[in-house]
Structure formats: structure tokens, C-alpha cells
Amino acid sequence: MAPNDLSSSPVRQNLTAEAWAEAALEVMAGGGVDAVAVEPLARRLSVTKGSFYWHFPNREALIKAALELWEQHETVDVIEGLEDEPDPYQRIVNLFKRANSSYRAGRLYLALAAATDDVRVNEVVQRVSARRLAYLEKCYRALGMDASEAPLWATFAYATFIGNQQVHRDTPHKFPAGPKFREYFKLMLRTLIPRASVPLRPMGSDPIGPLAGAKGSDPSASRKTGSG
Amino acid sequence: MAPNDLSSSPVRQNLTAEAWAEAALEVMAGGGVDAVAVEPLARRLSVTKGSFYWHFPNREALIKAALELWEQHETVDVIEGLEDEPDPYQRIVNLFKRANSSYRAGRLYLALAAATDDVRVNEVVQRVSARRLAYLEKCYRALGMDASEAPLWATFAYATFIGNQQVHRDTPHKFPAGPKFREYFKLMLRTLIPRASVPLRPMGSDPIGPLAGAKGSDPSASRKTGSG
DNA sequence: TTCGCTGCATACGCTCCCGTATGGAGCCTT
DNA sequence: AAGGCTCCATACGGGAGCGTATGCAGCGAA
Numbered sequence: 078m079a080p081n082d083l084s085s086s087p088v089r090q091n092l093t094a095e096a097w098a099e100a101a102l103e104v105m106a107g108g109g110v111d112a113v114a115v116e117p118l119a120r121r122l123s124v125t126k127g128s129f130y131w132h133f134p135n136r137e138a139l140i141k142a143a144l145e146l147w148e149q150h151e152t153v154d155v156i157e158g159l160e161d162e163p164d165p166y167q168r169i170v171n172l173f174k175r176a177n178s179s180y181r182a183g184r185l186y187l188a189l190a191a192a193t194d195d196v197r198v199n200e201v202v203q204r205v206s207a208r209r210l211a212y213l214e215k216c217y218r219a220l221g222m223d224a225s226e227a228p229l230w231a232t233f234a235y236a237t238f239i240g241n242q243q244v245h246r247d248t249p250h251k252f253p254a255g256p257k258f259r260e261y262f263k264l265m266l267r268t269l270i271p272r273a274s275v276p277l278r279p280m281g282s283d284p285i286g287p288l289a290g291a292k293g294s295d296p297s298a299s300r301k302t303g304s305g
Numbered sequence: 306m307a308p309n310d311l312s313s314s315p316v317r318q319n320l321t322a323e324a325w326a327e328a329a330l331e332v333m334a335g336g337g338v339d340a341v342a343v344e345p346l347a348r349r350l351s352v353t354k355g356s357f358y359w360h361f362p363n364r365e366a367l368i369k370a371a372l373e374l375w376e377q378h379e380t381v382d383v384i385e386g387l388e389d390e391p392d393p394y395q396r397i398v399n400l401f402k403r404a405n406s407s408y409r410a411g412r413l414y415l416a417l418a419a420a421t422d423d424v425r426v427n428e429v430v431q432r433v434s435a436r437r438l439a440y441l442e443k444c445y446r447a448l449g450m451d452a453s454e455a456p457l458w459a460t461f462a463y464a465t466f467i468g469n470q471q472v473h474r475d476t477p478h479k480f481p482a483g484p485k486f487r488e489y490f491k492l493m494l495r496t497l498i499p500r501a502s503v504p505l506r507p508m509g510s511d512p513i514g515p516l517a518g519a520k521g522s523d524p525s526a527s528r529k530t531g532s533g
Numbered sequence: 534t535t536c537g538c539t540g541c542a543t544a545c546g547c548t549c550c551c552g553t554a555t556g557g558a559g560c561c562t563t
Numbered sequence: 564a565a566g567g568c569t570c571c572a573t574a575c576g577g578g579a580g581c582g583t584a585t586g587c588a589g590c591g592a593a
Binding site: 091092124125126127128129130131132 | 539540541542543
């Protein structure tokens with residue numbers, strides 16, 4: 078007996094706490110931490126508050142869980158996937174590619190970082206930002222820079238990462254798209270990765286690659302690609 | 306209960322609508338547009354809602370007025386003060402100095418730009434951002450760049466402006482301060498203003514100047530200023 | 534079948550905020 | 564001094580969201 082098909086029937090959803098946290102991150106990307114409300118989130122998930130208060134003691138716990146989930150996404154998924162690359166130059170290139178491809182993740186960071194008043198958010202954002210900066214500094218040191226130069230270049234490069242996401246979000250039609258983006262990308266690489274001091278690798282041709290997110294991230298890129 | 310003992314204290318404040326808008330911008334810098342609430346704002350100004358609804362028809366009008374005030378601050382005060390400088394190189398330098406000095410204004414921009422959901426805010430932010438980009442592009446063209454190069458360099462430089470504010474806010478203790486900031490500043494100038502193509506002016510020594518905001522903007526900078 | 538646990542629904546009181554209505558004190562005019 | 568205008572206080576109704584209490588269906592175990 079009991080041939081209950083849980084997969085097709087919407088009766089039993091069995092929402093996990095992580096599903097609530099993911100949904101919280103979703104709305105955080107649009108309105109920041111203050112946008113996380115229990116009842117609207119429950120409506121969004123087609124349940125009621127009763128479900129929420131079973132998984133979480135209160136709204137505060139949801140925010141905490143969401144931030145922890147975000148920090149884990151940012152560190153484990155992003156940084157750890159880059160350690161394989163042995164060439165420090167290519168590591169920075171990969172960082173650039175990631176920074177410009179994950180449009181949604183960038184929006185989440187910007188939305189979270191904007192909550193200046195919230196102490197909980199600030200701590201997480203600070204850790205994430207500091208980790209990125211430290212990783213970039215390590216890359217620049219691997220390129221041959223000393224301890225006084227590397228932090229400056231790391232800050233410079235990271236500021237450009239973040240700033241690109243900001244400009245891309247604030248004025249999408251002004252941000253380089255399509256072939257112009259490839260030009261822009263190469264310009265940033267030439268400028269932000271000085272290889273004059275210690276030329277570890279020649280790298281003459283094109284180190285960029287397919288640029289996965291450069292097309293799908295900007296919808297406006299399709300209308301003005303008539304440059305042949 | 307007729308005689309109120311408020312006679313000695315400032316009974317008559319005569320709050321203007323602009324004062325309300327300024328106060329709204331104040332809280333926007335910390336929590337974005339959603340943080341603008343009438344009653345808390347009234348308590349902040351030591352009045353009641355009765356005052357607010359005399360100057361504004363509703364909360365929406367306050368937000369509209371605050372955004373208009375902000376846009377005016379951003380365009381009139383910031384851009385117009387730079388047109389005097391004839392040298393395009395020095396104009397960009399001045400832009401850098403402003404971007405790194407007005408810490409509070411930077412926070413306001415970041416907080417406003419984070420409200421992705423709000424259409425009213427997006428329009429204003431887009432105009433402000435586009436104006437800055439256009440101005441920077443004009444500067445680069447004045448340096449001798451053609452119409453294909455200048456937008457890329459303008460975007461590059463502007464992204465670095467914004468990114469610096471973001472990094473400075475998110476990880477203040479990691480951002481270069483004091484003498485390191487001067488180094489960082491010169492590094493950005495060298496990198497972001499290519500003068501190799503058309504050297505309009507020699508500019509040998511130090512074009513930076515006092516850097517007014519570099520000290521007061523970062524509280525952590527006071528502990529490492531061992532030169533005085 | 535009965536029991537007990539899980540996962541969620543329903544209902545309620547509370548707080549905060551918005552917007553309106555109304556009154557009233559101060560000041561200015563005539 | 565009497566009326567009118569300005570600016571704000573007070574009081575009220577309504578809605579949205581938080582947290583709690585309680586009910587209730589499903590499912591496994593005995």
C-alpha cells in the first residue's frame with residue numbers, strides 16, 4: 078500500500094531550511110536584507126508562515142542562515158574552483174572572467190553590501206571582500222611583486238571588478254557589450270596585470286577564451302552588434 | 306492643560322521641505338530607499354507626522370523630492386565645479402580626488418544604486434551614472450583618444466572610482482590609508498590616464514595635492530599616521 | 534488500530550507605519 | 564482686537580508583518 082507519489086503532487090512539499098534561505102537570498106538581490114519578510118516569502122513559496130516557524134525560530138535566524146549560505150557560495154564555489162590553475166597570470170584572468178560573467182552573483186553582493194546599517198551583513202561582506210582581496214594579492218605576489226606593491230594592485234584590480242558590476246547594473250546600455258566587451262576585457266587585462274617586471278610567460282595571442290557570461294548577461298547586447 | 310512649558314525651548318522650528326528631503330537622504334545612505342519612513346524621520350527631527358504631511362502629500366513625494374535633491378547635488382555641485390580646469394589630464398585627476406574624498410556621498414550612491422527593485426531610484430541613478438561616464442569620456446577624448454577608445458577607458462576609470470568606494474566601505478581596514486593611499490592614488494593615475502599617445506602637458510612632479518578627504522574619510526587612518 | 538512525530542495551516546494579538554481629520558498656538562494683517 | 568494664515572500636535576482608522584497558539588493531515592512504529 079501507500080503508493081503516494083510525492084514528486085508530482087503539490088500536497089507534500091517538505092521545504093527544507095536551505096530552500097527558505099535560498100529564497101531569502103533571491104529577494105535580497107533585489108531589495109537587500111530589509112526586503113526579507115516572512116509572510117511575503119511564504120506566499121512566494123506557496124506556503125504559510127506555519128511552515129517557516131517550524132524551520133526557523135524567527136526572522137533573524139533566516140537572515141543568519143541566508144548570509145551563511147551566501148558566504149559559503151562565495152568562498153567555496155568561487156575561490157576553490159580557481160586554485161587548480163598553476164599560472165598566476167591566468168588565475169587573475171579567470172577571476173576577471175568570473176567577475177564579469179556571474180551577473181546575478183554580482184547583484185547579490187552589491188545589494189548586500191549596501192546595507193550599511195546592518196551589522197550582521199557587514200561582517201559577512203567584510204569577510205568575503207577581504208578574502209577576495211587576499212587571494213588577488215597572493216596572485217600578484219606570485220607574479221613577482223613585492224609586499225608593498227601587491228596590495229595596491231590587488232585593491233586596484235578588485236575595485237575594478239566590483240565597479241564593473243556596479244556600472245553594468247546601473248547603466249546597462251552604457252556598458253560595453255559584444256565585441257566591444259572583448260576589447261574592454263583585453264584593455265583591463267593589459268592594464269591591470271603588469272608583466273613587464275617578471276615575464277613568467279610570453280602569452281602572445283588571446284588568453285581570454287569564450288567569455289561565457291559576456292553574452293547572456295546583458296540583454297541589450299543583441300541590438301547593436303552590427304560591427305563587422 | 307493649556308500652558309505648555311515649551312515656551313523657553315525652540316518651539317518654532319519651521320522645517321522646510323528641503324530639510325525633510327535632506328533628512329531622507331541621510332537615512333537613505335544607511336538603509337536605502339526602504340529606510341525612509343515618515344514617523345521615524347519625524348522623531349529624528351523632533352517633530353510629529355503633522356509637520357510632514359503639511360509639507361508633503363505623502364511618503365512618495367518625499368522620496369521623489371529627496372532623489373531630485375540628490376541628483377542636483379551630484380550634477381551641479383560635482384560636475385560643474387570641474388569645468389573650470391582647462392587641462393583634461395588635471396580634470397581626470399580632480400575627478401579621482403573627488404571620488405576618493407567624498408566618502409559620505411559615495412555611500413549615498415552605493416546605497417541608492419542597491420535598490421534594484423525601485424524604478425524611481427533606478428532612473429535617477431542611471432542618469433547620474435551616465436552623466437559621469439559621458440563626462441569622463443569627454444575628458445579622455447580631450448586627451449587625444451578616438452571615439453572607439455575613449456568609452457572603454459571612461460568605463461574603466463569610472464568602474465575604478467565606484468569600486469574604490471565600495472572596497473573602502475566594505476573593508477575599511479584593507480583599503481590603503483595615509484602614505485599608502487598616496488602611492489595607490491599615483492598608481493591609479495599612471496595606469497588609468499595613458500599619456501603616451503598625445504602628451505598634452507609634461508607634468509613631471511606631483512599633481513595630486515592635499516587630498517582633502519583621504520584623511521577624514523577613513524577613521525582607521527589616524528592610527529598609522531606616524532609623521533607628525 | 535492506535536499512538537506519536539513531522540510538516541504545515543489557521544487564527545489571534547501585537548507593533549509599526551501610513552494617511553486623514555481636526556484642533557490649536559503663534560504671527561501677521563487690518 | 565479680531566480674523567486669517569502658517570505650521571505643527573493629537574487622535575483615529577486601516578494595513579502589513581512578526582511571533583504564538585493551536586489544529587490537523589500524513590506517515591511510521593508498535
